[in-house]
Amino acid sequence: xxxxxxxxxxxxxxxxxxxxxxxxxxxxxxxxxxxxxxxxxxxxxxxxxxxxxxxxxxxxxxxxxxxxxxxxxxxxxxxxxxxxxxxxxxxxxxxxxxxxxxxxxxxxxxxxxxxxxxxxxxxxxxxxxxxxxxxxxxxxxxxxxxxxxxxxxxxxxxxxxxxxxxxxxxxxxxxxxxxxxxxxxxxxxxxxxxxxxxxxxxxxxxxxxxxxxxxxxxxxxxxxxxxxxxxxxxxxxxxxxxxxxxxxxxxxxxxxxxxxxxxxxxxxxxxxxxxxxxxxxxxxxxxxxxxxxxxxxxxxxxxxxxxxxxxxxxxxxxxxxxxxxxxxxxxxxxxxxxxxxxxxxxxxxxxxxxxxxxxxxxxxxxxxxxxxxxxxxxxxxxxxxxxxxxxxxxxxxxxxxxxxxxxxxxxxxxxxxxxxxxxxxxxxxxxxxxxxxxxxxxxxxxxxxxxxxxxxxxxxxxxxxxxxxxxxxxxxxxxxxxxxxxxxxxxxxxxxxxxxxxxxxxxxxxxxxxxxxxxxxxxxxxxxxxxxxxxxxxxxxxxxxxxxxxxxxxxxxxxxxxxxxxxxxxxxxxxxxxxxxxxxxxxxxxxxxxxxxxxxxxxxxxxxxxxxxxxxxxxxxxxxxxxxxxxxxxxxxxxxxxxxxxxxxxxxxxxxxxxxxxxxxxxxxxxxxxxxxxxxxxxxxxxxxxxxxxxxxxxxxxxxxxxxxxxxxxxxxxx
Numbered sequence: 001x002x003x004x005x006x007x008x009x010x011x012x013x014x015x016x017x018x019x020x021x022x023x024x025x026x027x028x029x030x031x032x033x034x035x036x037x038x039x040x041x042x043x044x045x046x047x048x049x050x051x052x053x054x055x056x057x058x059x060x061x062x063x064x065x066x067x068x069x070x071x072x073x074x075x076x077x078x079x080x081x082x083x084x085x086x087x088x089x090x091x092x093x094x095x096x097x098x099x100x101x102x103x104x105x106x107x108x109x110x111x112x113x114x115x116x117x118x119x120x121x122x123x124x125x126x127x128x129x130x131x132x133x134x135x136x137x138x139x140x141x142x143x144x145x146x147x148x149x150x151x152x153x154x155x156x157x158x159x160x161x162x163x164x165x166x167x168x169x170x171x172x173x174x175x176x177x178x179x180x181x182x183x184x185x186x187x188x189x190x191x192x193x194x195x196x197x198x199x200x201x202x203x204x205x206x207x208x209x210x211x212x213x214x215x216x217x218x219x220x221x222x223x224x225x226x227x228x229x230x231x232x233x234x235x236x237x238x239x240x241x242x243x244x245x246x247x248x249x250x251x252x253x254x255x256x257x258x259x260x261x262x263x264x265x266x267x268x269x270x271x272x273x274x275x276x277x278x279x280x281x282x283x284x285x286x287x288x289x290x291x292x293x294x295x296x297x298x299x300x301x302x303x304x305x306x307x308x309x310x311x312x313x314x315x316x317x318x319x320x321x322x323x324x325x326x327x328x329x330x331x332x333x334x335x336x337x338x339x340x341x342x343x344x345x346x347x348x349x350x351x352x353x354x355x356x357x358x359x360x361x362x363x364x365x366x367x368x369x370x371x372x373x374x375x376x377x378x379x380x381x382x383x384x385x386x387x388x389x390x391x392x393x394x395x396x397x398x399x400x401x402x403x404x405x406x407x408x409x410x411x412x413x414x415x416x417x418x419x420x421x422x423x424x425x426x427x428x429x430x431x432x433x434x435x436x437x438x439x440x441x442x443x444x445x446x447x448x449x450x451x452x453x454x455x456x457x458x459x460x461x462x463x464x465x466x467x468x469x470x471x472x473x474x475x476x477x478x479x480x481x482x483x484x485x486x487x488x489x490x491x492x493x494x495x496x497x498x499x500x501x502x503x504x505x506x507x508x509x510x511x512x513x514x515x516x517x518x519x520x521x522x523x524x525x526x527x528x529x530x531x532x533x534x535x536x537x538x539x540x541x542x543x544x545x546x547x548x549x550x551x552x553x554x555x556x557x558x559x560x561x562x563x564x565x566x567x568x569x570x571x572x573x574x575x576x577x578x579x580x581x582x583x584x585x586x587x588x589x590x591x592x593x594x595x596x597x598x599x600x601x602x603x604x605x606x607x608x609x610x611x612x613x614x615x616x617x618x619x620x621x622x623x624x625x626x627x628x629x630x631x632x633x634x635x636x637x638x639x640x641x642x643x644x645x646x647x648x649x650x651x652x653x654x655x656x657x658x659x660x661x662x663x664x665x666x667x668x669x670x671x672x673x674x675x676x677x678x679x680x681x682x683x684x685x686x687x688x689x690x691x692x693x694x695x696x697x698x699x700x701x702x703x704x705x706x707x708x709x710x711x712x713x714x715x716x717x718x719x
Contacts, residue, residue, distance in 0.1 A: 028106035039064025051210035111164035271370030
């Protein structure tokens, strides 16, 4: 017998909407604050009241447009309503935030009773919900909700009073919780001036009552973190849909230096972006400078201690993602490293920044324009291709800041060390004071001037000898610095090798276990586990191969003695290695090298040099979407000098980076995932063969020069 049936939602459905989709009590309050914003409120006040020792009250009140009794019946009491999907803007034109229709049910996380009082067009509606009632019945339609409507001569607005009677740990609020809530509210709306017109006036107030400690009772208007404007380094700007970036870099530790950086990234699959990323040095000197720039306690006005400053930075850190002026949780939480900054820093600690050093804002467009889809407050954004594009572009922007920061810090550290060292060395050879003192003593002793002149000449000669010794020491120091570069290279390679070694160690036991399982009972689970283990071993093996390839040019014993070779043949064969990539990326090659020039040296070193230069050119021309891609190598020589110029038509190298020579430092890299070994190894390879490798300032792409003043032989010299 046929009959008509209906779907009856279970009463626990509302608990699923609340506790399962909204992470915690802090997220619950944030959702209710967003609802106030959607109601065109200019202010929302949050009160956490423990005055009654028998219960906790949380009050959230706004001055928005309120709700009519019809709105309550057809929208507010309807779970997951699509009203905000159909109407994407509020009456005053604000872009609505709560598009999933679940935010109001966040209240059941905060307490067991909810009293809603709302005024609309001089009509006051009241709704009372006891969430415990939903546990008494099987279906939603069995739960009675008490409502009341009456005329009221009041201004429009909505007030939620949430009460919890059983004060167990889940519902308790302590000082740590209050600080956490303050942080959440401070991060909710970004402190960026250009968004004020978009958001309009919207103030958040927080008040606490009845807490045992007097300092835990306060009234505060939520304002941005005071630390946000006291950054050391900042990069901000816009990336359009085609990947064209106009960025501005600032360094407040260097007389507020600011300049523009133009970049071309991959075509954005995540719409137009606006970024504002601020970085702080956490070393002792950096924290002291941060405090000196004016870091004070918001409530007392006193300067923070070093430990307090570090704690504030730890609590406030994170790069948030914002849409229509509001943060998408949990992106930007201190523990949510969605850009994998800490993982990148493990691989290159002196160059990369960690998540606890940065406060940032990334502003995205609507779901329709960006393809970036919001999930629950637990999960942030859906991990689709649009999200991957957002991560890649943001990492690339951070890499620009890391490059500038590393260069500045290296120059400061190097200059300070060299100044101290050279100052002490030259003190040893400076006899000026001694000469004057002896001259004074001799004159006071009536020694003839002729004798004084003889003594002064002797002192002057000795001083010049010492100056020569100091110059020799400086040259020796330069050599040792080159050897130190080799040591740094080895350290980086050793560091990179630890992870694949750990994989080998772990996977040995894992693989043995699943092989035994498969032999005993062949099934798909064991087979899949074996396959996964072998894939991880394969990947780690490839990582090791790459590391040893990087290390190969440094192996002096393996190289053997120098040989005579044709430089054109070596360069040409190196370029042939990249033929497929040249065709794939549309790169033209021009080699202007005489075919009769012979060198004596290690030809594998020259293969290494040109392979690294080519690899960098391909990366940056593709990264910046360079048009008319070309690489040119020109060899010129005289009787006592050879010069090999390498040019590409890519984005080029920042002049400041070239002048500081930081690009030849191990660990320095402009690539978001680079190790910073290519150019240092190439520089060492050039030095071994009597060449210098330098970067030349150019407005037409990257320009590197190999130069020496000996070692040139031609085939017709009879060699």
